[in-house]
Amino acid sequence: xxxxxxxxxxxxxxxxxxxxxxxxxxxxxxxxxxxxxxxxxxxxxxxxxxxxxxxxxxxxxxxxxxxxxxxxxxxxxxxxxxxxxxxxxxxxxxxxxxxxxxxxxxxxxxxxxxxxxxxxxxxxxxxxxxxxxxxxxxxxxxxxxxxxxxxxxxxxxxxxxxxxxxxxxxxxxxxx
Numbered sequence: 001x002x003x004x005x006x007x008x009x010x011x012x013x014x015x016x017x018x019x020x021x022x023x024x025x026x027x028x029x030x031x032x033x034x035x036x037x038x039x040x041x042x043x044x045x046x047x048x049x050x051x052x053x054x055x056x057x058x059x060x061x062x063x064x065x066x067x068x069x070x071x072x073x074x075x076x077x078x079x080x081x082x083x084x085x086x087x088x089x090x091x092x093x094x095x096x097x098x099x100x101x102x103x104x105x106x107x108x109x110x111x112x113x114x115x116x117x118x119x120x121x122x123x124x125x126x127x128x129x130x131x132x133x134x135x136x137x138x139x140x141x142x143x144x145x146x147x148x149x150x151x152x153x154x155x156x157x158x159x160x161x162x163x164x165x166x167x168x169x170x171x172x173x174x175x176x
Contacts, residue, residue, distance in 0.1 A: 031109070032102045034170035039101020041169075042162035043094055049158050053151065064155070068092035070141040078145065097159070100127070104163045111167035124160025128153045 050064030060080055069077030069089035077085030100123070108119050132152040136142040 035105025
């Protein structure tokens with residue numbers, strides 16, 4: 001910072017800077033719609049990667065789709081061949097991914113690939129920390145299911161990086 005002061009750097013005079021508070025307070029329905037679509041896309045990518053991983057381990061590939069059903073209907077959600085666990089799990093999962101996608105789109109606000117990449121990594125890491133490591137063990141059914149945290153870390157990174165698709169869904173945004 002001293003080097004910047006020595007060169008008479010004034011951060012207030014830099015053009016192209018964004019006022020984050022102003023940007024976050026803005027209601028941008030088109031951006032939120034793009035975030036919801038990005039959340040759905042990221043959710044599908046995460047489920048496909050999870051199903052492939054489960055199939056490689058010799059497990060039921062629908063397990064990633066059933067996990068979100070645990071807090072609502074208990075261990076019935078994980079029953080092999082049952083459809084209620086699949087339906088409830090997918091509804092819960094996509095509700096969460098849409099919410100996270102809208103929040104991601106709202107708080108990023110730009111379509112710069114480098115910024116979205118860094119924010120996707122951060123979003124994935126925070127999702128893993130707060131949802132997998134804090135909230136899931138607090139629920140008895142998640143705790144009993146013993147879902148491996150290492151696999152969930154990879155799944156959250158896939159989800160976070162897939163949220164970069166918000167730039168594709170938000171083609172009309174003028175910010176680069």
